[in-house]
Amino acid sequence: MVGSIAPWNFPLHLLTRSIGAALAAGNTVVCKAATLTPITSQLLGEVFTQAGVPAGVYNIVSGPGGVVGEELLASDKVSMVALTGSEAVGRRLMAASSEAKHIKPLSLELGGKSPIIVEPDCDMNGALNSVILGFCMNQGEVCVSTSRLLLADEIYDEFMAKLTDRVRRIRIGDCLNEDTQMGSLISPEHLDTVHGFVERAVAAGGKLRCGGAPLTQAPYEKGSYYPPTILENITPDMELFQEEVFGPVLAVTRYQTLDEAIELANATRFALGAAIFTENIRKMYWAAEKVDAGTVWMNCATKSNIETPFGGNRNSGLGREDGVEGLLEYLKVKNHIWYMGAQYDNFFDFEDD
Incomplete structure (x- = not known):
């Protein structure tokens, strides 16, 4: 499950940018909307219900970030957290992640002074x-x-x-x-x-x-x-x-x-x-x-395309949203190694007596 913490300035666009990639990668999501814009995430839930999305795929929690956001970091049910917000909140999430039972990867799109x-x-x-x-x-x-x-x-x-x-x-x-x-x-x-x-x-x-x-x-x-x-x-x-x-x-x-x-x-x-x-x-x-x-x-300003990665360097964040790079943020790399027959390790070269 992915925890998505959305901002108030573009409450639908920036929420769907995060959860769209998370769902496409096969995750379920739990969304915490900004305190100032709690209705948008609720309406999106109605859209998912009308579209026939199974219960439990898109989940909504409401409340102040200091309570709900901390719980997302602490819960063993949440595998990673994506935040669009301020540098200060991003730092708090990084600290909370380091103190959690299981360290969680974070996707952080933070502030700017472009x-x-x-x-x-x-x-x-x-x-x-x-x-x-x-x-x-x-x-x-x-x-x-x-x-x-x-x-x-x-x-x-x-x-x-x-x-x-x-x-x-x-x-x-x-x-x-x-x-x-x-x-x-x-x-x-x-x-x-x-x-x-x-x-x-x-x-x-x-x-x-x-x-x-x-x-x-x-x-x-x-x-x-x-x-x-x-x-x-x-x-x-x-x-x-x-x-x-x-x-x-x-x-x-x-x-x-x-x-x-x-x-x-x-x-x-x-x-x-x-x-x-x-x-x-x-x-x-x-x-x-x-x-x-x-x-x-x-020769333009403040443009973005869903096909291309978006995110910041230095104190503007970690990871990327959108594009293939944004999708990869919500996937884990796992290596399976399988040897067959004579290909088993024979470093010690032992044989039965």
């Missing part, structure tokens, strides 16, 4: 739209959000002027309205967390380019709305450069050379995704090789 490098020879329109998508998609509540913009000095002023203008025109509102481009954050508590990052960045010397304060007036009074926020003058020693915000906040850092940009890209403990924008194909592939990340997007 850089997006924009070179002077980029397609500017495409780069602008991808930068906006990279930190505003799903209100920035995305593990692979390209929330660090590394921008070449040569085009800095022009690019930032156009970026700010486009970001200010993003339509914020009810996500059920088809005209909305960005909705509410998950909760008031998370809004406070996001805003705290912004306030501390400004206090540390960051320059606020746009956004930077919760939206509380009508029509935003019934949600946790935070506008797309851009901060300049962000340096590697700042919290905003290093830590995952999980909100629509972009940290901008200027660079002189591509070598400097790659050094900045690799200057965090995370290595989930990274993006590079240039029209020079040789430069693009050279940079992609130098950046430490589980996925490198070239």
Whole structure:
């Protein structure tokens, strides 16, 4: 049996990404949904029941991670655990696994602080739209959000002027309205967390380019709305450069050379995704090789395909989801060795008297 601990930001997609491969590999699963999104896993259970999946193949447990997650690690009935969540929770699972009666393998897709490098020879329109998508998609509540913009000095002023203008025109509102481009954050508590990052960045010397304060007036009074926020003058020693915000906040850092940009890209403990924008194909592939990340997007951002492996390096996780590599995470390798007749070991070469 595989234990699957799902996050709240894409509660169906990221749950099925895990359990789909586990079921395809012949396992049963027990799912623990995030505390903030418990209904999705229940509805998926109804879908499985209607599809005729036998009882016991897909199982659901609810409750806080500190209780249910620990039990998944402790139970002898669970052979491995897959988590999509934060670095802190991943560390707790690793510690719990090491202390369990039977050490369990883990598949961990954790946090990120993905850089997006924009070179002077980029397609500017495409780069602008991808930068906006990279930190505003799903209100920035995305593990692979390209929330660090590394921008070449040569085009800095022009690019930032156009970026700010486009970001200010993003339509914020009810996500059920088809005209909305960005909705509410998950909760008031998370809004406070996001805003705290912004306030501390400004206090540390960051320059606020746009956004930077919760939206509380009508029509935003019934949600946790935070506008797309851009901060300049962000340096590697700042919290905003290093830590995952999980909100629509972009940290901008200027660079002189591509070598400097790659050094900045690799200057965090995370290595989930990274993006590079240039029209020079040789430069693009050279940079992609130098950046430490589980996925490198070239002239695009935050893309994924179920056919290809997804996961992070360093503190962004262990293992891979999707693709053949993702399927192999849920299989065990077992070696059977069979000798026949005269092929038995005869190292000692004894014979009966």
